[in-house]
Amino acid sequence: MENVSFASTGAHARPVDLPVKMHGRKVEVFYGQKQALHGVDLEIPERQVTALIGPSGCGKSTFLRCLNRMNDTVEGARVVGDITLDGEDIYNKNIDVVELRARVGMVFQKPNPFPKSIFENVAYGPKIHGLAKNKAHLREIVETSLKRAGLFEEVKDRLDEPGTGLSGGQQQRLCIARAIAVSPEVILMDEPCSALDPIATATVEELIDELKQNYTIVIVTHSMQQAARVSQRTAMFHLGRIVEVGPTEKMFSNPDDKRTQDYITGRFG
Numbered sequence: 001m002e003n004v005s006f007a008s009t010g011a012h013a014r015p016v017d018l019p020v021k022m023h024g025r026k027v028e029v030f031y032g033q034k035q036a037l038h039g040v041d042l043e044i045p046e047r048q049v050t051a052l053i054g055p056s057g058c059g060k061s062t063f064l065r066c067l068n069r070m071n072d073t074v075e076g077a078r079v080v081g082d083i084t085l086d087g088e089d090i091y092n093k094n095i096d097v098v099e100l101r102a103r104v105g106m107v108f109q110k111p112n113p114f115p116k117s118i119f120e121n122v123a124y125g126p127k128i129h130g131l132a133k134n135k136a137h138l139r140e141i142v143e144t145s146l147k148r149a150g151l152f153e154e155v156k157d158r159l160d161e162p163g164t165g166l167s168g169g170q171q172q173r174l175c176i177a178r179a180i181a182v183s184p185e186v187i188l189m190d191e192p193c194s195a196l197d198p199i200a201t202a203t204v205e206e207l208i209d210e211l212k213q214n215y216t217i218v219i220v221t222h223s224m225q226q227a228a229r230v231s232q233r234t235a236m237f238h239l240g241r242i243v244e245v246g247p248t249e250k251m252f253s254n255p256d257d258k259r260t261q262d263y264i265t266g267r268f269g
């Protein structure tokens with residue numbers, strides 16, 4: 001497996017050799033005639049949280065959606081370049097996109113539980129992917145996923161009630177449980193706390209911190225505090241390019257690029 005090098009991040013870079021889970025090289029994205037990403041290179045280290053930051057419209061969500069081919073579903077979108085998962089090209093024509101999206105799950109900005117029971121929300125993925133041997137096994141997968149998402153204790157007595165009846169923070173953890181239920185390797189999160197209050201945000205942030213023990217996480221966030229709290233690595237996007245990437249600590253204490261400095265201190269964006 002490839003290793004991440006922090007060579008370009010200056011004297012404060014930690015000399016760590018981390019396995020690379022995903023790797024984007026020279027990624028360009030076009031929406032019709034409009035080019036949204038210009039030659040983006042980014043390594044995603046395994047079992048770490050990578051934060052994508054930058055001003056509105058700079059291409060963070062576009063890049064995130066490239067990582068599980070969600071841009072395939074956007075009309076007029078075209079992706080050029082190379083993106084690998086464990087060294088394998090995810091844009092190869094032999095890739096089963098449904099399977100890819102199980103391996104690289106996604107949690108959206110607004111919690112979006114299915115209009116089904118709490119149990120069925122989590123059971124749905126394992127059922128369609130044929131992951132459960134029998135009913136007892138399915139129940140076990142649902143329970144484990146809810147536990148990992150830190151929600152089980154709150155919902156164990158009402159698994160048959162609608163997922164949409166939960167609070168916003170609980171719904172978001174339900175969506176995380178739903179992603180976990182199909183045993184993903186990578187979880188993509190697009191501003192997962194932007195619709196949550198501060199207490200629910202803190203709970204989800206703690207959860208993200210725990211999840212990195214088992215999963216590789218990529219998170220888009222507008223909150224600099226959140227990026228600093230939850231991530232180990234940060235990539236700063238600007239006008240469809242990455243202007244700086246490195247260990248979060250360094251990015252927030254001593255960035256190399258003036259645009260990063262200006263953005264994290266609130267001077268633009």
Ligand SMILES: Nc1ncnc2c1ncn2[C@@H]1O[C@H](COP(=O)(O)OP(=O)(O)OP(=O)(O)O)[C@@H](O)[C@H]1O
Pocket residue numbers: 031034036054055056057058059060061062063074
């Ligand atoms: N479906 C689409 N069709 C056309 N243009 C799009 C589409 N989605 C995004 N764009 C454009 O691509 C550029 C990058 O958008 P993107 O949503 O990736 O940025 P972002 O950094 O995630 O922004 P934000 O922080 O506001 O969510 C923007 O100029 C945006 O207007």
